[in-house]
Amino acid sequence: MKAIVNASIVLESGILYDGALLEENGKITAVGKAKDIEIPAGAEVIDAGGAYVGPGFVDIHVHGGGGYNTYENPKAAAEHFLKHGATTILATPLYSQTFEELIESFRLIREEMKTNKSIKGIYSEGPYTNPDYGCNSHHNPWRGAIDMDKCKALVDAAGEDVLVWTVAPEREDLKAFLEYARKVNPKVIFALGHSEATPEQIREQMPFPYQPTILTHAMNATGTIGESHGLRGRGPDEYCAKDDEMYAELISDSCAIHVHADMQQMLLHNKGVGKVILITDSTTFDGAPPEKYSHVTDLSFDDRGGIAGSRMTMDQACRNIMQNTACGIAQAFLMASTNPARAVGLYDTLGSIAVGKNADLVFTDDMFNIERVMQEGEICVF
Numbered sequence: 537m538k539a540i541v542n543a544s545i546v547l548e549s550g551i552l553y554d555g556a557l558l559e560e561n562g563k564i565t566a567v568g569k570a571k572d573i574e575i576p577a578g579a580e581v582i583d584a585g586g587a588y589v590g591p592g593f594v595d596i597h598v599h600g601g602g603g604y605n606t607y608e609n610p611k612a613a614a615e616h617f618l619k620h621g622a623t624t625i626l627a628t629p630l631y632s633q634t635f636e637e638l639i640e641s642f643r644l645i646r647e648e649m650k651t652n653k654s655i656k657g658i659y660s661e662g663p664y665t666n667p668d669y670g671c672n673s674h675h676n677p678w679r680g681a682i683d684m685d686k687c688k689a690l691v692d693a694a695g696e697d698v699l700v701w702t703v704a705p706e707r708e709d710l711k712a713f714l715e716y717a718r719k720v721n722p723k724v725i726f727a728l729g730h731s732e733a734t735p736e737q738i739r740e741q742m743p744f745p746y747q748p749t750i751l752t753h754a755m756n757a758t759g760t761i762g763e764s765h766g767l768r769g770r771g772p773d774e775y776c777a778k779d780d781e782m783y784a785e786l787i788s789d790s791c792a793i794h795v796h797a798d799m800q801q802m803l804l805h806n807k808g809v810g811k812v813i814l815i816t817d818s819t820t821f822d823g824a825p826p827e828k829y830s831h832v833t834d835l836s837f838d839d840r841g842g843i844a845g846s847r848m849t850m851d852q853a854c855r856n857i858m859q860n861t862a863c864g865i866a867q868a869f870l871m872a873s874t875n876p877a878r879a880v881g882l883y884d885t886l887g888s889i890a891v892g893k894n895a896d897l898v899f900t901d902d903m904f905n906i907e908r909v910m911q912e913g914e915i916c917v918f
């Protein structure tokens with residue numbers, strides 16, 4: 537049993553100054569003002585030194601980092617992100633992988649999930665997206681009509697461990713895929729992304745109960761909105777903006793290149809702080825940056841100088857969102873931990889600090905410099 541004292545505990549409803557928290561067998565057993573929490577004899581007392589203690593980050597969209605891909609060496613990649621406070625990740629393969637490579641990635645991830653506390657599932661970004669959108673698109677082999685034999689083999693290989701499939705409604709025969717994916721894993725949700733679909737196409741191709749509940753990296757690879765004669769068009773971003781239930785993923789990099797700071801602020805106004813999910817979309821691509829981005833340190837580039845996700849970790853993403861918008865620490869934790877857990881169905885056990893939930897905790901200063909990480913009650917030692 538552990539007792540954390542002298543902490544500013546970041547709850548979903550606000551910050552509990554001078555808070556204390558008890559942990560037993562990996563779960564949170566009490567949380568409250570220090571004066572109201574009785575520390576049991578024999579508990580190991582951890583003095584947080586006045587740090588903020590928030591729920592461990594949940595990065596649902598992360599391809600790789602620290603030199604390791606979450607779909608090739610999930611163990612090493614998970615450890616890299618854990619150091620930076622992500623106590624939960626969804627391993628995210630690439631749409632530029634071949635059929636055989638994807639099957640092997642799913643197998644590897646699922647094998648690692650049996651013992652790895654960080655990896656709670658697979659986020660499959662594609663492969664049934666629009667191959668014209670996204671980095672490295674010249675290597676995307678998933679073009680043309682959907683081959684249902686391959687499709688079923690992929691869905692079977694991911695099984696019940698895939699929590700999210702990102703799709704583009706403009707793909708032919710998408711409905712057969714959606715139905716089969718939901719049949720194999722009734723909990724799976726669908727994200728809309730790497731798409732230029734109109735709201736009409738989205739409603740037609742993804743009717744209830746297959747409607748998209750997440751927008752994959754808002755304002756990135758989501759089409760162009762021009763229509764003729766100066767009329768403004770509508771695409772995935774506009775669909776998401778109008779749908780109150782839908783979450784929007786956001787890549788908030790330090791120079792606000794994926795999404796301009798004005799647009800990040802607009803997204804927060806529009807969706808509200810309860811419906812934005814911070815993601816890293818981190819990759820291990822190591823192409824040279826084009827001249828205009830030579831000053832940028834937290835982005836990755838493909839072999840043509842195209843932006844290929846980030847090199848961020850979630851602590852940086854939190855710092856960046858506070859720099860790029862007017863949000864504060866408690867709101868950053870909502871977007872980095874609570875909302876992603878809710879969106880993918882993990883909120884019952886993690887994503888916020890509450891009695892009965894996993895003792896997944898991040899100790900940080902007010903700039904998201906991580907001081908300690910606790911995962912299921914264990915202080916992580918690196």
Ligand SMILES: [Zn+2]
Nearest residue numbers: 661670753757
């Ligand atoms: Zn993407």
